[in-house]
Amino acid sequence: MTQKIAILGASGYTGAELVRLIATHPTMDIVALSGERKAGMAMGDVFPHLRHLNLPNLVKIEEIDFSGVDLAFCALPHATSQEVIRELPKDLKVVDLSADFRLRDPAEYEKWYGKPHCAVEMQKEAVYGLTEFYRDDIRNARLCAGTGCNAAAGQYAIRPLIEAGVIDLDDILLDLKNGVSGAGRSLKENLLHAELSGGTYPYSAGGKHRHLGEFDQEFSKIAGRPVLVQFTPHLAPMNRGILASAYVKGDPEAVYKALADRYAAETFIEVLPFGGLPSTRSVAGSNFVHVGVSADRIPGRALVVVALDNLCKGSSGQALQNANLMLGNEETAGLMLAPVFP
Template structure:
C-alpha cells in the first residue's frame, strides 16, 4: 500500500479524493490536513464519509511526512506554491490547484495577479492531463492537474488541432459548469437564492482557464492560438458541458476524435450525431464526446461533458497519482456514473 496525505481535505475536491481513495486497492490515506477544521473528525465536516475510518484532520505542519509516498494538494489557488516549496526535497506532489499549471511564471503572474512564489519548482512541474502527458507524469515530482473547464475544452479540441482537421483560428468554446467548481467557501454569489432559477455568463474574456487553452493549443498547433471561450454558471451541483463550434469537415472531425481516444479508458466518443449529457458521467471519471454537423457546410459542433469534481479534479488527481506511483492507471476509478 502506498500512503498518501491530502492537504485541503475539508473542500469539495478533498472530499472527492477521500471518496475515491477509500476503495482504491493500493492507496491508503495516512493523513488529512485542513487548517480551519484542524482537530475535527472528517465525519463532522462531511457526514457522508462517516462510515470510513479516517485520520483526524490536522494542520499541515503537524503531519509527519516520513512515511508518506505522495501528497495531494487540494488547497485554494495561490496557496500551494509556498506549501510545496516547504515540503521535504523529493516529496511527490499531485496538485489540484492552479498554482503549477502554467509553465511560464510571468504568464501565471499576469493571469493570477501575483508573482509566482516557487519559480524553480515550476520548471520541474508537469501539466497533469494524463491522456496527453502520460509518460512525463510517470517520472514527475510535481504534477499540476488541469483546470476542470480547461480539461473539457482541451479533450474536445486538442486532437483536432493536432490532426489539422479544424481551423485553429475559428474555435468558439461555449461552456456551462455547475456551482461546485467555485469551491466550498462561503460566497454570496453562490447562495441558492442567487443561482437557482437562472444561469449567467461570467468572467467573459478574462477567465483564467484561457491561459491553459493558450498554452496547450499553441503546443498542438505549433503557433499561438487564441480561442473564444465563455463560461456560464448553471444552477446544478456537478457537471460541465462544453459546446465547441469549429470550421472543418464533421466526419473527419469525428474520425479524428475516435481514433485519438480509441485506446483511452476514460474517453468515449459517441456515434456521429449523438449528443452527450452531463447526467451520463455524474460521479465518474469518464468523458463523453459527440460530434454533429451543422446546416452550413464545412462547420461542425463538438460537445464534451465531464464531472468537474471527478475527471475535472479529484479523479484526474488519482489517475495522475496512479501513474506517478507505477500503479494501474485506472485503479480506483472505474466507478460507473451515478444515475439518475
C-alpha cells in the first residue's frame, strides 16, 4: 500500500535530505512539498541533485490538501514549527524535525529557546525521537519530536553508560565537532567560505548550547537525579558530519562492554573493536553510527567517540526511521544506503 507523504519546509537541507531518502523508499510517495520563499518553483531547480525525480512543485503550506496525507514531515525552523503543527488535522501523523517538541517541560523550552511554547497541549503528547531508546513509544505516537543532531550524537555515547552504571555521573565532558550544514541553509557571515574554510572554532560554549536542554532532560531521567555534562561544540569546515568525543571516568573495558551489549542488535549502530576510533567519512550520507572506545593513559578513564551524519542519522534519516515505525513499515526501509566514500 502506498503511503502519501508531505514535507513541510522542503527547501532546506533537512527537507532535501528527506526527499533523497524517500526516493528509494518502497511504499512512500511524496505528494506535497512546501517552501514558503520558493513556492511555485520545481524542487529540481532548488536542488539540482534531485532533478531526476518526479516531484510536485513547492507550494505554500496553506495550499496543501492534507485530507489524503498519511504523514507529514515538518522541517521548519524552531517556533514556526509549533505554530504550523497545531493547525494541522488532528488525525495526521507528524514527525517534527525542529526543537519545538523535544523538551517535555514548557519552562525548559522557554529557558533554552527564549519564548513561551504556543502549543503546550500538543507538547504533552509528543514522543522523543531517539529511535533506539524510544522505539515502542514511537510506534504508537501521532507526533514524534526529532532530536537535535548534537544531542543524538552525545546520547549515543553516554546513555548506555548511565543505564549500566559504569561511569561517574559528575565527571562527563563532551567535545563535539559539527559540519556546517548543521547551521542550516540561510546566509550567515560566519559561514562564508572565506571565513570558515581552513579553521575550526567553538560556539555556544560555557553551557549556552540549546541541546544541553536535551542532555539535561534525558540523562537526568535515566539516572533518577540531576546529571549535568560539560559540553562544547565546534564548527568544523566540512559539509556533513558530527564527531562527538566523550571523556568519562570509568573502567574502559566496562564502558566498552556496556556500549557493545546495548547496541548489539541495532542495525544502524556499529561498535568498533576496542581501541578503534571512528571517522565522519565512514558514515557520510548514511543512517549509520560508528562508536569507538579507547582507554586513557590515566587509569580509570575512557574516551568514547561517536561519528554520525548530522543531516541523515542526526535529523532526516532519524525522522524517516521514526516515520517507518509510526506507519507500520520495516524500520530500515529507505535507509540502507551505504555511506558515500571518498
